[in-house]
Amino acid sequence: MTFNKNDLLVYAITPDRFDHDELIQQVKEVLAGGATILQLRLKDHPFKAQEEKLDLTKKIKALCQEAGVPFIIDDDYELALAVDADGLHVGEDDLPVDQARQLLGPEKIIGASAKSLDAALKAQAAGADYLGVGALYPTQSKANAQGTSLTTLRAIAQGVNIPIVGIGGINLYNMANLRDQGLAGVALISALFKAEDPYQATQEIRKAAEKLFKLQAVLTIAGSDSSGGAGIQADLKTMQANGVFGMSAITSVTAQNTRGVTGVYDLSPEALASQLQAVFEDIPPASVKIGMVSQVELVEEIAEALKTYQAKNVVVDPVMVATSGSNLIQDQAVQVLADQVFPLACLITPNIPESQVLAGQDIHSAADMEAAAKKISQTYQVAVLCKGGHRVNDANDVLVTPEGEVHWFKGERVDNPNTHGTGCTLSSAIASNLAKGDDLVTAIARAKTYLSLALKDQLNLGQGSGPLNHGFGLLTYYPSDD
Ligand SMILES: Nc1ncnc2c1ncn2[C@@H]1O[C@H](COP(=O)(O)OP(=O)(O)O)[C@@H](O)[C@H]1O
Numbered sequence: 301m302t303f304n305k306n307d308l309l310v311y312a313i314t315p316d317r318f319d320h321d322e323l324i325q326q327v328k329e330v331l332a333g334g335a336t337i338l339q340l341r342l343k344d345h346p347f348k349a350q351e352e353k354l355d356l357t358k359k360i361k362a363l364c365q366e367a368g369v370p371f372i373i374d375d376d377y378e379l380a381l382a383v384d385a386d387g388l389h390v391g392e393d394d395l396p397v398d399q400a401r402q403l404l405g406p407e408k409i410i411g412a413s414a415k416s417l418d419a420a421l422k423a424q425a426a427g428a429d430y431l432g433v434g435a436l437y438p439t440q441s442k443a444n445a446q447g448t449s450l451t452t453l454r455a456i457a458q459g460v461n462i463p464i465v466g467i468g469g470i471n472l473y474n475m476a477n478l479r480d481q482g483l484a485g486v487a488l489i490s491a492l493f494k495a496e497d498p499y500q501a502t503q504e505i506r507k508a509a510e511k512l513f514k515l516q517a518v519l520t521i522a523g524s525d526s527s528g529g530a531g532i533q534a535d536l537k538t539m540q541a542n543g544v545f546g547m548s549a550i551t552s553v554t555a556q557n558t559r560g561v562t563g564v565y566d567l568s569p570e571a572l573a574s575q576l577q578a579v580f581e582d583i584p585p586a587s588v589k590i591g592m593v594s595q596v597e598l599v600e601e602i603a604e605a606l607k608t609y610q611a612k613n614v615v616v617d618p619v620m621v622a623t624s625g626s627n628l629i630q631d632q633a634v635q636v637l638a639d640q641v642f643p644l645a646c647l648i649t650p651n652i653p654e655s656q657v658l659a660g661q662d663i664h665s666a667a668d669m670e671a672a673a674k675k676i677s678q679t680y681q682v683a684v685l686c687k688g689g690h691r692v693n694d695a696n697d698v699l700v701t702p703e704g705e706v707h708w709f710k711g712e713r714v715d716n717p718n719t720h721g722t723g724c725t726l727s728s729a730i731a732s733n734l735a736k737g738d739d740l741v742t743a744i745a746r747a748k749t750y751l752s753l754a755l756k757d758q759l760n761l762g763q764g765s766g767p768l769n770h771g772f773g774l775l776t777y778y779p780s781d782d
């Protein structure tokens with residue numbers, strides 16, 4: 301039995317009124333399906349004798365032990381002590397947290413329900429190990445449960461440093477809305493125990509929860525931009541802002557600022573290969589973004605590594621020329637990148653000049669963008685997002701898939717001359733969203749929203765086309781400042 305602050309919580313809570321044998325069977329299935337913590341909640345449950353309650357509790361505890369899953373009891377501290385449960389959960393009107401802690405001792409898990417930041421901070425200070433926050437959605441398991449808004453949930457998540465599980469009416473379908481809110485996981489009753497097949501339901505929810513609530517690692521393979529607005533630096537900042545764990549393999553070090561590129565120092569193929577090996581062999585990324593790669597040999601190392609490690613969700617930004625006008629790829633490398641790396645990708649994101657080169661045709665209109673994207677997509681059997689940042693009146697991008705589907709992403713043009721790194725930022729945000737489980741269209745739509753907000757922040761650094769504010773929404777909370 302382990303309980304770590306960073307563990308994923310797929311928290312199963314037993315339902316009201318049940319047949320004991322049926323409950324035991326369901327608990328078995330829910331544990332086998334991948335619940336990571338289980339709470340026995342015996343609300344409204346008539347027991348004929350105390351022995352009966354003890355017997356049931358012991359049986360369920362044994363199942364949890366066998367599965368290596370912490371066994372928590374709701375409210376009833378005497379029962380928790382009697383069976384030596386792993387922990388106790390107390391509601392806002394139950395035993396106070398500090399008393400629960402005293403009664404159970406320092407080693408046990410104490411959980412508390414909280415509906416406000418105030419209650420959450422109090423429970424944390426009194427020694428709670430985790431918090432249940434809700435009801436986030438209407439629920440049948442707790443009639444008249446008071447609702448908790450996502451705004452309150454976020455405030456609590458930012459204010460405390462113990463894990464939080466969302467609770468109340470959560471199911472496989474509404475769970476996705478709870479992403480990026482600072483949750484360690486979700487607590488469920490009906491979605492697991494009232495499912496037709498509790499084993500399968502738990503498995504599906506566990507799989508989705510892994511993506512939604514566990515910090516996903518994302519790799520960028522790109523060039524360094526000393527001025528911090530594009531390349532590796534933009535990628536890592538974007539990943540941080542989009543709630544994933546950024547990692548990097550550097551292809552080249554550029555001396556660059558908002559006015560231009562004054563030096564390009566490519567790393568050796570060995571230097572790149574060993575970075576890729578170090579990352580892939582230890583922390584397989586959930587997605588990969590590829591940016592500036594200037595030489596044929598470096599492209600070949602990347603293609604090799606993507607195949608060897610069966611890299612997933614690969615997004616390629618075929619960087620050719622910096623916003624400031626400097627060339628960032630050798631002519632021979634373009635075709636090798638296209639031939640060897642595009643087919644391993646799930647998306648490539650050329651801007652208009654890059655699309656013209658790749659398609660071998662001119663682009664003067666939205667229809668031309670779509671035609672070029674279709675041509676590239678057919679040639680390399682990969683989805684293509686032709687970005688419209690180089691147009692004047694709008695910022696519309698078009699996605700064409702190898703199956704021939706076309707999707708336009710309409711973007712209002714933000715009046716901001718500081719667009720250094722927009723392409724790097726967009727592709728990294730797409731890779732981040734794919735890592736968190738979005739489908740391609742959703743990942744792009746959300747990335748575009750992020751990019752627009754970063755542009756709208758109107759950061760103005762340097763004398764040329766400056767960088768975006770990647771961290772516009774990030775704030776660090778220092779508890780000691782209160
Ligand atoms: N002024 C702007 N306002 C809103 N979106 C923009 C603006 N400039 C670029 N974009 C968006 O930024 C993303 C990157 O596009 P683009 O600038 O064409 O790429 P690159 O940086 O590779 O040249 C696209 O989604 C594009 O629509």
Ligand SMILES: Cc1ncc(COP(=O)(O)O)c(N)n1
Binds near residue numbers: 554592
């Ligand atoms: C190291 C590096 N990589 C990529 C770009 C492209 O920048 P943009 O995103 O503006 O196309 C850049 N300027 N520098």
Ligand SMILES: [Mg+2]
Binds near residue numbers: 723
């Ligand atoms: Mg670009």
